Amino acid sequence: MRVITAIIAIAVGIIILAGYFSPAFVDLQTLLLNWALILVGMAALVGVFNLIMVHADKISRREKGSIYSAFLIIFLVATLLFGMILGPGHSAMRLVLDGIIVPVEAALMGVLTVSLLYAAIRLLRRRADVMSIVFLVTAALIIFGSATLPFGDVPFIGTLIRPWITQVLALGGARGILIGVALGSLTTGLRVLFGADRPYGGQ
Amino acid sequence: MIEFGILLSSAFLLLAVTFWKRKSPARLREIPALTNLYRAIGLSVEDGTRLHILLGYGGLLNARAGSALAGLAALRHIAERTSVSDQPPVASAGDPSLGLLAQDTLQAGYQAAGVGELYVPTSGRVTGFGPFGFAAGAMPIIQNENVSANLMLGHFGPEAALITDISDRENVLVIGASDDLAGQAVLFASTQDVLIGEELFATSAYIGAGTTHAASLTVQDILRWLVILALLGGAAAKFVGVI
Numbered sequence: 001m002r003v004i005t006a007i008i009a010i011a012v013g014i015i016i017l018a019g020y021f022s023p024a025f026v027d028l029q030t031l032l033l034n035w036a037l038i039l040v041g042m043a044a045l046v047g048v049f050n051l052i053m054v055h056a057d058k059i060s061r062r063e064k065g066s067i068y069s070a071f072l073i074i075f076l077v078a079t080l081l082f083g084m085i086l087g088p089g090h091s092a093m094r095l096v097l098d099g100i101i102v103p104v105e106a107a108l109m110g111v112l113t114v115s116l117l118y119a120a121i122r123l124l125r126r127r128a129d130v131m132s133i134v135f136l137v138t139a140a141l142i143i144f145g146s147a148t149l150p151f152g153d154v155p156f157i158g159t160l161i162r163p164w165i166t167q168v169l170a171l172g173g174a175r176g177i178l179i180g181v182a183l184g185s186l187t188t189g190l191r192v193l194f195g196a197d198r199p200y201g202g203q
Numbered sequence: 204m205i206e207f208g209i210l211l212s213s214a215f216l217l218l219a220v221t222f223w224k225r226k227s228p229a230r231l232r233e234i235p236a237l238t239n240l241y242r243a244i245g246l247s248v249e250d251g252t253r254l255h256i257l258l259g260y261g262g263l264l265n266a267r268a269g270s271a272l273a274g275l276a277a278l279r280h281i282a283e284r285t286s287v288s289d290q291p292p293v294a295s296a297g298d299p300s301l302g303l304l305a306q307d308t309l310q311a312g313y314q315a316a317g318v319g320e321l322y323v324p325t326s327g328r329v330t331g332f333g334p335f336g337f338a339a340g341a342m343p344i345i346q347n348e349n350v351s352a353n354l355m356l357g358h359f360g361p362e363a364a365l366i367t368d369i370s371d372r373e374n375v376l377v378i379g380a381s382d383d384l385a386g387q388a389v390l391f392a393s394t395q396d397v398l399i400g401e402e403l404f405a406t407s408a409y410i411g412a413g414t415t416h417a418a419s420l421t422v423q424d425i426l427r428w429l430v431i432l433a434l435l436g437g438a439a440a441k442f443v444g445v446i
Contacts, residue, residue, distance in 0.1 A: 040299070040300050046299060051330070054325045063347060177400040182269075183423045187213070189269060191217075191415055199275040
């Protein structure tokens, strides 16, 4: 069974890859990608089911914080039911989105700002080396250079240093990192195509 | 046609280096974060605590698939090595297809260790959809499930700070790697051990995943040198007016 799944996965991978280089494979590539999209849609349902199973298990074991798991299941099922009955475009469903989900995400964004500031303050205590100092000094220069002040840009920092850091140093560094990530993705993909990595199971 | 050439030569290089590496053992340069990761895996088995592997919210049908697959490759070997622990590892994902693959990968790891019957399906979890949903769902695991180390291997953005913050408060070790630049900056500022850039893809080789993984690191190094030479050659050609 594992050999068959590996053969299917490798064959599908090669066909989809071939579709980018040869027009003869484009139709087959599109068909396979459409199948993949349907499977991803089904995976979302399985993911929701997995979420319910994990939290139901927490409730049945009376684990710490299980009250939140109960809330999650109740509101998940209620939203699903109302969504199916009323439709996603109904005003009540829009209210759920605009009145709960968006503010909660905005609140998390606010918490994130504080967390990042706290992390920056603690950076030198955690790792006191040259790179940490460079990181903090660069961050400070960018913040001062970007800040909107009553008298306009901070002279020299806002007009010269910040553009030079962002457009020369940061851009060059970012491209270097992204090239490294791309090469890593390439070799990882090749390992999957060769069947050396089998994220779809098998030993 | 250039892309096809790069792909074909990379595939040939990977095969050749894999066969070459089988004869001589791989020598890897030291990366402190990965040394600590190796230690954390051993410690979690010894002191009966849990490892939490966060795979991020990168899907498999977009450009983030590379980091997701790298995380899964590491998960496979971590599961195999820690499956006999009192507290088996937990994997969390913010994408449903990645969550399914995490379950399958964990199960494969348990079976490879010969303890397939110990596998619990709820140890591979979809904690929420999207960046904040994923982070909000992963945070209670760190607080409530006796976790000793968080291994963040996948696609994470700035919301990674929420996870590292709660780990800090719970005294949980964090080893972080992301393919996202903002995520890497946040992990650099908020964790003791961070993997930058392509180091994410080296994780499985450093935890003993095998010859192919070590060979792929050598191929990455060769390709990186080729890119450097191409950039320098291009700059020189432009300078002398050839292009």
